[in-house]
Amino acid sequence: MDQPTPQTLFSLAGRVALVTGASRGLGWGMARALAGAGARVVLNGRDPATLAARQAEIEAAGGLADVAAFDVRDRQAGDAAIDAIVARHGALDILVNNAAFGVPRDFFDISDDDWRLSLDVALDACFRLSQKAAAGMAARGWGRIVMISSVNARIGRATNTPYITAKAGLEGLTRGMAAELATRGITVNAIAPGYMATDINTVFRAQPGRYDWILNRTPMKRWGTADDLMGATLFLCSDASAFMTGQVMVIDGGMTVVI
């Protein structure tokens, strides 16, 4: 094998990636990063029109893109989407499990439906899509699976218990899959972002004092942006991270290393 160079290590030319929840926010940022490194990026979300517009943006910038509109809670739809990607593009090499949302509730107000919905999107769907995608990756002997966790997997916040539980479970799923898939050429890692200014926390940010509370808890004194995840995404989805699996990269402006 040729000696790797920085260019070859981070290149994703010829790779096919699926990013769930890529219609906006962090998923859209990661999709742009992967396309910029040469991957063909399949954009997932639930609204075909939004995804088509995003596909056009990537193509206008010279990248390769496709869309797969489905609800990640739907096992059949997810399986069919992955089969279609492999049929159209020859393989699925990279899966970024990013789609999620929070159901903010006081603990005593959480219904069984709230609980199930949160865990279904943020944890169960990641298991189902990973299982389907990893089968093809294992057959081809190369794969990258990246879970988008949260600092809330390890530090709590009131009114957010189902989300915190899902993210803690996602980090367990990451380690379990990493252990089992390590000899198949597949790495499984997670990114745990801190507080990023996206739609998911628009309501939280708008509550009196919340925006500054997070700002003051963050040593870098700013909220994160989608661009802050681009480097870690390229690292974890490329050959640059070949000897790393089961880990969580925390990208939080220093929030979780200070009291």
Ligand SMILES: NC(=O)c1ccc[n+]([C@@H]2O[C@H](COP(=O)([O-])OP(=O)(O)OC[C@H]3O[C@@H](n4cnc5c(N)ncnc54)[C@H](OP(=O)(O)O)[C@@H]3O)[C@@H](O)[C@H]2O)c1
């Ligand atoms: N923002 C933060 O501060 C922060 C911090 C830590 C971790 N995270 C994590 O980062 C990830 C992305 O968050 P974000 O801030 O970018 O959120 P966002 O701006 O609200 O975007 C969420 C994305 O998920 C998609 N989505 C939601 N439910 C879906 C479903 N059932 N099926 C398919 N797609 C679905 C949405 O697409 P459609 O609505 O178009 O279907 C959208 O593209 C999440 O896992 C989140 O937990 C975020």
